Amino acid sequence: MSAGDEVVVALDVGGTGMKCALVRPDGTTVHTERHATDAQRGPDAVVDTILEVADGLAGKARAAGRTPVACGIAVPGVVDETRGVAVWSANVGFRDVPLRELATTRLGLPAALGHDVRVGGLAEARLGAGRDAGHVLFVAIGTGIAAAHVVGGSAATGAHGAAGEIGHILVRPGGPRCGCGRDGCLEAVASASAIGRRFTELAGAPATAAEVADRAAAGEQLAGDVWRAAVEALADGLATGQALFDVATVVLGGGLAQAGPLLFDPLREALRERLTFHREPRLVAAALGDEAGCLGAALLALDTLAKESR
Amino acid sequence: MSAGDEVVVALDVGGTGMKCALVRPDGTTVHTERHATDAQRGPDAVVDTILEVADGLAGKARAAGRTPVACGIAVPGVVDETRGVAVWSANVGFRDVPLRELATTRLGLPAALGHDVRVGGLAEARLGAGRDAGHVLFVAIGTGIAAAHVVGGSAATGAHGAAGEIGHILVRPGGPRCGCGRDGCLEAVASASAIGRRFTELAGAPATAAEVADRAAAGEQLAGDVWRAAVEALADGLATGQALFDVATVVLGGGLAQAGPLLFDPLREALRERLTFHREPRLVAAALGDEAGCLGAALLALDTLAKESR
Known part of the structure; x- marks a missing residue:
């Protein structure tokens, strides 16, 4: 299987909606979808939706002959990237949710958790308006x-x-x-x-x-x-x-x-x-509009993979 | 020759005085001296003094049976560490002085140029009050x-x-x-x-x-x-x-x-x-008082050595 078939499962979770994508290592997107966050259901229900959507995306990738290699998730609030924990979020209600570990367990893939604006900045700095x-x-x-x-x-x-x-x-x-x-x-x-x-x-x-x-x-x-x-x-x-x-x-x-x-x-x-x-x-x-979060979450997941393989 | 004999020539150049030291890789200081900057003589004269003092320190190290392995210089103002250039300084009068290259040429040693407060922070973060x-x-x-x-x-x-x-x-x-x-x-x-x-x-x-x-x-x-x-x-x-x-x-x-x-x-x-x-x-x-600049300049020089040997 060639590297061109590899994709990252990427989710950008906001207070109202989740932007989701399958992203190639070169930053191109091969599939996108959107889901409601329905934050009023409480953080546990939101976490369930995140994991279900992510797992579904991995399944869609495989069904299309692609290989999901990692999962990147971006959330708002205070996010501890090192521990992979959504520490606090006003609009989604997270309190110390170990989202990275939950995603790794559910998907059987290496995962990364990032802050929505920080991964958005990552994407703009590497692929968008700040790339030089x-x-x-x-x-x-x-x-x-x-x-x-x-x-x-x-x-x-x-x-x-x-x-x-x-x-x-x-x-x-x-x-x-x-x-x-x-x-x-x-x-x-x-x-x-x-x-x-x-x-x-x-x-x-x-x-x-x-x-x-x-x-x-x-x-x-x-x-x-x-x-x-x-x-x-x-x-x-x-x-x-x-x-x-x-x-x-x-x-x-x-x-x-x-x-x-x-x-x-x-x-x-x-x-x-x-x-x-x-x-x-x-x-x-x-330059990347509202795709920045997904792209950045994918980049963060790829960075994690690169670090692990070093 | 054991690593214990290696020292870094370190200078912290201020508007009025230069704090100078020979610093071991573990951050201990084996010799210190102070010189006047006499900034009113103009930047060329200050640069001459810096190089002469640095060269003198390397000579003193050798005379004491030690091996000078690098030179670190800290200056105030706008400092481009990457290019090793003292870009601008109100109180010493530097304008685009390639101090790193000048030091390397004069001493025949790898050199690093840093900003006085940034290297002071480096020292406090690694050896001083912020070390944990x-x-x-x-x-x-x-x-x-x-x-x-x-x-x-x-x-x-x-x-x-x-x-x-x-x-x-x-x-x-x-x-x-x-x-x-x-x-x-x-x-x-x-x-x-x-x-x-x-x-x-x-x-x-x-x-x-x-x-x-x-x-x-x-x-x-x-x-x-x-x-x-x-x-x-x-x-x-x-x-x-x-x-x-x-x-x-x-x-x-x-x-x-x-x-x-x-x-x-x-x-x-x-x-x-x-x-x-x-x-x-x-x-x-x-925690390091006015030694922080010299210690930080030495750390920066050692970091440069470590990068080069990678």
């Missing part, structure tokens, strides 16, 4: 804001699986209360939800961040003010990231990055204003 | 504030040799002007110089940070206010570092760490208040 840079910061901006610092193709995990929480750095002392309980976190000012919420508060009418961006572009002053305030907070956050990480490329993903030049043009300028002796990183949009 | 932790943030607080993020015994350098500039993250928007040109940087609020400067401004009489700490401890209200404001800014900076790096241990060095419990007790408490879902790092004082 050795030092990449991937920042996903949606309901929340989180980051992955990828150096030499490997994402920093931290001592407890909680590295990269750029959404929870202080940018506006005394600012809006964050979901984490602190005031003035970047996420509380500049996430897509925070932008929509702020505009809604001030305008008295609901709007999403995308609508705020469009209205700002159309010259509406209130929308412009809200958008600018978010861009400036983001620039403060990215400048802090650059001071600490000194990357070559910052890749922005998540829903807010869809705003394109409405986000990137003013953000690039605001970031430039804030950098003094530091080198300005390239600021680019993510 | 895989993930360490070393923060040096003196005239300025800088950090080294050390994982698995190796310090992150960044894409351009400028990683770890925790002194230049925004903590007080609209706050005091920093030496870098921006307002509200951590260094402008919480460095030893900033504390002394702030007290002097408010009290109309000069005082060092150490004196401010003592006066605060003695119950002087103004000193207490200034000290507390600095501690809170430091806690904000460390909380940001923890959100991004998620380390097990934070090691504080530099002049300000000499304040002992006057710094560590309120700082630990203020940091704890700021951490929500993040794990609290151990907060400890540096």
Whole structure:
């Protein structure tokens, strides 16, 4: 059997849905499917679904004459990659779930467990918008804001699986209360939800961040003010990231990055204003869309295989 | 000749002085000396002195029956460890000086060039206060504030040799002007110089940070206010570092760490208040004092040797 027949079973588990794929070692996808997470059923039921879907994918691979060689699973929250444990997750309800071991046992395959944003960053750094840079910061901006610092193709995990929480750095002392309980976190000012919420508060009418961006572009002053305030907070956050990480490329993903030049043009300028002796990183949009999580989970599983065979 | 006779020629070059040593592979020091940097003579003269001192140290090692196996040099500023180039330094005047190559040529030994705070962090993480932790943030607080993020015994350098500039993250928007040109940087609020400067401004009489700490401890209200404001800014900076790096241990060095419990007790408490879902790092004082730079330069040189022999 040739290496071209080998595939990795990859799952990216989110609060509402699971993106699933069979991924070749070269990063191409040969099959995708989606399933509901139905997190309200509780973590045990979610784990059962994960294992069933993964096992089903391995079966489909074999039925198509392919060889599943590993399984990679990405989940949100605090994830201990080293022990393969989903330590904590607000939106899926995991508390110390040994998902790697459960997957290995169920599938009879080597498995890897990763953090959704960190594996997304891994994929963008190796296959996507950061693929020519050795030092990449991937920042996903949606309901929340989180980051992955990828150096030499490997994402920093931290001592407890909680590295990269750029959404929870202080940018506006005394600012809006964050979901984490602190005031003035970047996420509380500049996430897509925070932008929509702020505009809604001030305008008295609901709007999403995308609508705020469009209205700002159309010259509406209130929308412009809200958008600018978010861009400036983001620039403060990215400048802090650059001071600490000194990357070559910052890749922005998540829903807010869809705003394109409405986000990137003013953000690039605001970031430039804030950098003094530091080198300005390239600021680019993510290239892999919502496939990044699956691809990254597959890459992590392949890395684990490579390490084991050394 | 036994391995016990091998030594590394190590230099830690600062704006005013050079700390120099012969260091054994196990991290013990067999000889130390100090020289003036005399930076006002210009960078060429400083480079000449560095090479002469290094060559002299290698000669002394040989005269004592030891074998110099490598040379490690630490300098401040922006340092490209990969290319071995001192890119930029405000207080020594370096601009793209290929110090590693110059040292290798002059001494006929493999050489490594490192950043003073990053190699200091390397030494603290491997031989000093962080030696039992895989993930360490070393923060040096003196005239300025800088950090080294050390994982698995190796310090992150960044894409351009400028990683770890925790002194230049925004903590007080609209706050005091920093030496870098921006307002509200951590260094402008919480460095030893900033504390002394702030007290002097408010009290109309000069005082060092150490004196401010003592006066605060003695119950002087103004000193207490200034000290507390600095501690809170430091806690904000460390909380940001923890959100991004998620380390097990934070090691504080530099002049300000000499304040002992006057710094560590309120700082630990203020940091704890700021951490929500993040794990609290151990907060400890540096153990190696001003030897850390030399020891780290030696470790970096030994790492280079080990890589080359692979």
